[in-house]
Amino acid sequence: MIKKEDHPAIVVGIMATLAGIGIARFAYTPLLPELVQQGWFSGGQAAYLGAANLLGYLIGALSAFRLSESFDPSSVIRLCLVSICLSFIFCAQPNSFEWFFIWRFIAGIAGAILMVVGPAEALACTPLSRRTSVGTLVFIGIGLGAVISAITVPLLLQINLFITWISLGGIIIFIGILCHFALKKLPNKAFQKEVTSEQTTDNHKTKTIVFLLVAAYALDAVGFIPHTVFWADYLARELGLGINIASTQWLVFGIGAMLGPIFVGITAHKVGLSYALLIAFLFKAVAVFLPTLSDSLIILTISSFIVGALVPGVVALASGRIAELVGARKHKQFWGLATATFAIAQAISGYGMSLIYNLWESYIYLFYIGSTAIVCGFFLLFIGEIVIATNKSKQNKSTTLNEMKL
Numbered sequence: 019m020i021k022k023e024d025h026p027a028i029v030v031g032i033m034a035t036l037a038g039i040g041i042a043r044f045a046y047t048p049l050l051p052e053l054v055q056q057g058w059f060s061g062g063q064a065a066y067l068g069a070a071n072l073l074g075y076l077i078g079a080l081s082a083f084r085l086s087e088s089f090d091p092s093s094v095i096r097l098c099l100v101s102i103c104l105s106f107i108f109c110a111q112p113n114s115f116e117w118f119f120i121w122r123f124i125a126g127i128a129g130a131i132l133m134v135v136g137p138a139e140a141l142a143c144t145p146l147s148r149r150t151s152v153g154t155l156v157f158i159g160i161g162l163g164a165v166i167s168a169i170t171v172p173l174l175l176q177i178n179l180f181i182t183w184i185s186l187g188g189i190i191i192f193i194g195i196l197c198h199f200a201l202k203k204l205p206n207k208a209f210q211k212e213v214t215s216e217q218t219t220d221n222h223k224t225k226t227i228v229f230l231l232v233a234a235y236a237l238d239a240v241g242f243i244p245h246t247v248f249w250a251d252y253l254a255r256e257l258g259l260g261i262n263i264a265s266t267q268w269l270v271f272g273i274g275a276m277l278g279p280i281f282v283g284i285t286a287h288k289v290g291l292s293y294a295l296l297i298a299f300l301f302k303a304v305a306v307f308l309p310t311l312s313d314s315l316i317i318l319t320i321s322s323f324i325v326g327a328l329v330p331g332v333v334a335l336a337s338g339r340i341a342e343l344v345g346a347r348k349h350k351q352f353w354g355l356a357t358a359t360f361a362i363a364q365a366i367s368g369y370g371m372s373l374i375y376n377l378w379e380s381y382i383y384l385f386y387i388g389s390t391a392i393v394c395g396f397f398l399l400f401i402g403e404i405v406i407a408t409n410k411s412k413q414n415k416s417t418t419l420n421e422m423k424l
Contacts, residue, residue: 086131291335
């Protein structure tokens with residue numbers, strides 16, 4: 019049950035994920051076809067600019083843990099928000115491909131750091147009994163950003179691209195103000211001195227499970243690229259549905275992403291984080307595959323909603339599962355590792371899928387690749403559950419034998 023003292027932590031987490039992914043990345047998706055149509059960049063260049071953000075995300079994820087350990091985490095969060103704001107403002111006018119590449123790259127770095135440090139700070143300030151609830155809620159920001167971008171970007175584009183970029187920078191300023199005051203109200207982390215029943219990373223079996231989870235999470239990164247980077251352009255240009263329908267589908271994606279953390283939170287409370295994660299991977303694999311079966315608007319809408327819900331849903335469950343396995347103290351370190359691995363996978367797949375699109379001039383193949391990757395991730399998680407079950411069985415047998423000896 020959420021309590022009043024959890025509100026600052028939730029606000030910090032939501033603002034971090036809202037700015038880091040929800041706006042810094044997802045606002046670019048509905049912008050991409052317009053940049054091509056207005057002649058700022060070619061389709062291939064626009065796709066590579068999306069991949070530049072993924073490359074920056076990789077660098078940010080790799081450096082997030084050390085930065086937050088070397089400097090005050092609150093200051094790191096504020097600096098990242100400023101960087102994202104500037105990345106929008108400095109792209110408001112037509113400029114060279116290299117200029118845009120640099121600022122999309124910077125936005126990616128800042129976004130990854132926010133995704134690691136923001137939720138980690140929120141969890142570190144939350145008692146163990148309420149960590150699952152808070153840990154899932156902070157990722158609502160991802161979906162909120164997708165909704166904001168889906169609603170505001172098409173409206174702003176009716177004016178011009180300059181106003182759109184500047185307005186997105188203004189939204190980040192507002193987010194930064196809310197986050198600044200919430201950071202000031204964060205409670206102390208003294209609760210970490212309490213004794214918990216969490217497993218420690220000294221256990222070899224636990225490390226194995228964590229690394230299997232991290233590998234599965236990386237495969238999820240491959241699977242979500244088609245929808246989070248290329249979806250709007252696929253709908254608008256390849257299927258010929260136009261920017262309005264593409265924007266509507268992106269809104270459906272965003273609504274799903276807003277509700278996703280709530281759905282997975284309820285599921286996790288009923289069946290546990292580990293089984294909820296397995297269910298999420300299975301549903302997501304099917305949803306990513308759906309566009310290959312039909313271009314019916316109903317099928318596309320179902321795909322938009324489910325993938326949208328499970329983008330932040332899988333992130334929330336993976337983060338919560340890692341915290342469950344290693345504890346809050348080591349969560350930031352291992353969540354940073356997971357985010358970095360995720361970033362490596364999405365950077366490679368982002369550039370790889372851009373190359374595939376340039377070679378075959380179709381996005382449809384990307385959905386085959388994405389769904390296959392998520393299925394592979396599902397099996398890695400399943401293997402992890404087998405390891406846990408085997409370990410528990412051995413422990414129970416050992417306990418029974420000891421009791422018989424006594």
